[in-house]
Amino acid sequence: MTLEIQNLHVRIEEREILHGVNLKVEKDQTHALMGPNGSGKSTLANTIMGNPNYEVTEGKILFNGEDLTEADPDERARAGLFLAFQYPATIPGVSVANFLRLAVNARREEPIKVKEFGKVLRENMDLLRIDKAFSSRYLNEGFSGGEKKRAEILQLAMLKPEVAVLDETDSGLDVDALRIVADGVNALRGPTMGVLIITHYTRILNYVRPDFVHIMLDGRIVREGTAELADELEEKGYDFIRAEVEASNAR
Amino acid sequence: MPASAATTWLDERREQAVAAYEREEVPTWRRSGFWTTSLRKLDLDALEPRRYEPLDQLPPVVADALGEDDLGALVVQRGASTVHAHVDPDLARQGVIVTSLELAVEEYPELVQEWYMRRLSHEEGKFPAAAAAFWTGGVFIHVPRNVKLDKPIQSVYLIDEPGTAQYAHTLAVVGETSECSIREYCLGAPIEGQALHAGAFELYAQAGANVQLAHFHDWGPGQIHDISTKRVEIGRDAHVGWVPVHLGGRLIKQTLDIITAEQGSDMRHTGLYFTERDEHLDLFTSDKHERGHTTGDTVWKGALTGNSRASYEGLIHIVKDAQETHTYLQTHQMLLSQDAKGDAIPSLIVQTDNVSASHGGTVGELDEEQIFYMTSRGLPRSEAVRILVEGYFEEVVQRLNDEGLQGLVRRRIAEKLLAAEDQVNRFIGERVAHRPTPGAVEEDREEEGAAA
Numbered sequence: 001m002t003l004e005i006q007n008l009h010v011r012i013e014e015r016e017i018l019h020g021v022n023l024k025v026e027k028d029q030t031h032a033l034m035g036p037n038g039s040g041k042s043t044l045a046n047t048i049m050g051n052p053n054y055e056v057t058e059g060k061i062l063f064n065g066e067d068l069t070e071a072d073p074d075e076r077a078r079a080g081l082f083l084a085f086q087y088p089a090t091i092p093g094v095s096v097a098n099f100l101r102l103a104v105n106a107r108r109e110e111p112i113k114v115k116e117f118g119k120v121l122r123e124n125m126d127l128l129r130i131d132k133a134f135s136s137r138y139l140n141e142g143f144s145g146g147e148k149k150r151a152e153i154l155q156l157a158m159l160k161p162e163v164a165v166l167d168e169t170d171s172g173l174d175v176d177a178l179r180i181v182a183d184g185v186n187a188l189r190g191p192t193m194g195v196l197i198i199t200h201y202t203r204i205l206n207y208v209r210p211d212f213v214h215i216m217l218d219g220r221i222v223r224e225g226t227a228e229l230a231d232e233l234e235e236k237g238y239d240f241i242r243a244e245v246e247a248s249n250a251r
Numbered sequence: 252m253p254a255s256a257a258t259t260w261l262d263e264r265r266e267q268a269v270a271a272y273e274r275e276e277v278p279t280w281r282r283s284g285f286w287t288t289s290l291r292k293l294d295l296d297a298l299e300p301r302r303y304e305p306l307d308q309l310p311p312v313v314a315d316a317l318g319e320d321d322l323g324a325l326v327v328q329r330g331a332s333t334v335h336a337h338v339d340p341d342l343a344r345q346g347v348i349v350t351s352l353e354l355a356v357e358e359y360p361e362l363v364q365e366w367y368m369r370r371l372s373h374e375e376g377k378f379p380a381a382a383a384a385f386w387t388g389g390v391f392i393h394v395p396r397n398v399k400l401d402k403p404i405q406s407v408y409l410i411d412e413p414g415t416a417q418y419a420h421t422l423a424v425v426g427e428t429s430e431c432s433i434r435e436y437c438l439g440a441p442i443e444g445q446a447l448h449a450g451a452f453e454l455y456a457q458a459g460a461n462v463q464l465a466h467f468h469d470w471g472p473g474q475i476h477d478i479s480t481k482r483v484e485i486g487r488d489a490h491v492g493w494v495p496v497h498l499g500g501r502l503i504k505q506t507l508d509i510i511t512a513e514q515g516s517d518m519r520h521t522g523l524y525f526t527e528r529d530e531h532l533d534l535f536t537s538d539k540h541e542r543g544h545t546t547g548d549t550v551w552k553g554a555l556t557g558n559s560r561a562s563y564e565g566l567i568h569i570v571k572d573a574q575e576t577h578t579y580l581q582t583h584q585m586l587l588s589q590d591a592k593g594d595a596i597p598s599l600i601v602q603t604d605n606v607s608a609s610h611g612g613t614v615g616e617l618d619e620e621q622i623f624y625m626t627s628r629g630l631p632r633s634e635a636v637r638i639l640v641e642g643y644f645e646e647v648v649q650r651l652n653d654e655g656l657q658g659l660v661r662r663r664i665a666e667k668l669l670a671a672e673d674q675v676n677r678f679i680g681e682r683v684a685h686r687p688t689p690g691a692v693e694e695d696r697e698e699e700g701a702a703a
Contacts, residue, residue, distance in 0.1 A: 049627045052619065077629035089624035093642025099628075102638065106629035138642070155628065 035216035082161035182207030268383035300331035323402030352389025396426035413444025439470035487513035511545035526559035547578035
């Protein structure tokens with residue numbers, strides 16, 4: 001079970017944002033993709049999930065060997081991909097519980113029994129320390145930043161994908177909320193779920209230790225390594241990495 | 252008309268209305284921009300009131316709409332005739348009257364005369380004059396003071412034959428501190444040919460009363476034209492929650508007015524429309540605050556498919572001296588087809604100071620980001636669209652606060668969406684192909700009552 005991105009070039013409107021990205025996430029691995037604002041991280045996340053606003057001009061997205069480059073977002077989801085959105089859309093008139101039931105059923109042959117669904121939902125809400133009343137609120141309507149992120153992780157927990165991309169899930173969270181979200185991710189990741197954490201900061205990586213770290217600058221992955229690379233980045237900052245990369249390119 | 256003394260006053264009123272009808276021209280309504288509502292395709296001379304015998308069983312269209320709902324009272328008018336009337340003995344014991352207006356004029360002449368057309372006039376144009384002049388059957392509802400009803404009072408107007416002219420009049424009076432729910436359904440069978448419903452509705456909620464009022468219109472796919480005026484007056488410290496629903500009709504032109512007439516009166520006015528095929532819907536609503544210390548809250552939501560046309564204009568009117576009035580109006584419209592056209596216009600007339608009144612409106616399409624979000628969770632595109640549109644209407648449906656009617660409205664919306672599924676997907680698909688920014692024109696204005 002692998003998400004494999006090969007030489008991916010992506011354009012939005014007339015501008016190329018990603019200039020040949022390669023990345024491979026196995027289902028028992030946790031990866032971190034780090035980069036400053038505007039480096040193309042969210043473009044990669046959106047392209048992996050099939051956002052129609054982004055156009056792949058070259059390269060491939062393979063999932064378990066199957067080419068999903070042109071697949072619709074719902075096909076990708078049913079194949080086992082998941083994206084926790086940086087800015088999730090508001091869905092008025094549709095409650096959290098109702099939406100989750102529809103999403104769970106979308107990847108099942110037989111609809112889930114009401115009782116079973118209720119039980120799983122309660123368990124996952126407990127895991128993320130979410131108040132009971134939350135499930136009857138309209139999805140993301142009037143949610144605080146922290147509630148939106150928790151709702152994303154609740155969906156992750158309910159849908160149990162094989163590979164999950166977390167797009168800046170740590171941004172805008174206070175320490176307590178970050179901790180809860182990180183605990184949730186730690187409980188879910190493991191042998192059957194690979195994770196790609198996209199982040200600007202190293203903060204979340206203190207709670208969710210990645211196996212691999214990739215640094216993206218200007219639409220390219222410029223450095224790769226283990227968790228220690230994140231520590232190095234924390235210490236030296238993006239400007240140092242950028243200078244280093246420019247120096248090696250000049251050589 | 253029987254020549255009893257009791258009806259002399261009514262004969263006079265009818266004569267005045269006939270004179271107005273003969274004087275008035277068939278109107279054409281124009282608004283700024285592209286909007287025109289014209290009746291030139293309606294062959295008025297070919298239509299006539301049709302009389303029917305009472306029915307033992309409800310016609311299928313009516314039975315289907317009412318389902319298993321537990322009703323306190325039911326009056327059904329088919330064409331020009333009242334064909335069914337029933338009042339739960341419990342309600343009758345409490346002094347509640349629900350009957351045809353024709354009978355009420357005979358049996359309760361003073362009561363009817365006291366309220367009849369207090370807020371309506373035959374001088375408002377050709378069709379209000381026609382309704383006042385020619386109504387037959389009709390509905391009279393009177394809930395005495397201090398009565399609390401838990402089952403809805405239901406009236407139905409049915410048109411099921413082409414060539415029908417239905418002149419309708421409902422008069423409802425709810426006494427002081429009484430609580431009840433009133434539902435009026437306008438239903439059409441799928442007829443081949445033209446028909447007309449020219450209607451008048453008036454409700455008076457007296458001091459301290461609490462009334463839940465719903466109008467459900469589904470004239471079906473036939474050529475039914477509906478030109479009606481509905482007016483609600485709210486007394487001191489009384490509350491009316493009014494939910495008009497429009498789910499079908501070849502051409503509908505309605506004026507809906509709700510008036511907070513005394514201190515402390517409060518309105519909640521929430522409407523919904525869904526137009527399809529070549530339907531034409533023209534709604535004008537006004538929230539009129541005649542006294543100070545009144546409150547209002549208006550939300551209208553619509554969606555358009557096919558090559559339908561829908562225009563909604565909502566006015567907040569705060570008259571001179573109605574200080575300490577707080578009210579707002581929101582109107583939203585969603586285009587689901589490239590051939591549909593609509594507008595949603597909120598407006599304000601404020602003739603006093605020290606009030607708060609605001610309005611806002613959006614005319615938009617489905618948001619591509621919402622669709623992407625939902626499909627990224629595994630929902631097929633068409634299902635995502637259906638859920639989004641149903642969710643969009645849910646705020647209004649919730650305010651119906653009536654399980655039977657909520658079920659009916661949800662079912663009809665789902666059917667209409669299913670019928671338009673290919674077209675809606677094509678429309679949204681084309682937008683993605685051309686990648687425009689998701690289109691929503693938003694406008695929000697706040698006015699702190701400029702003195703007149």
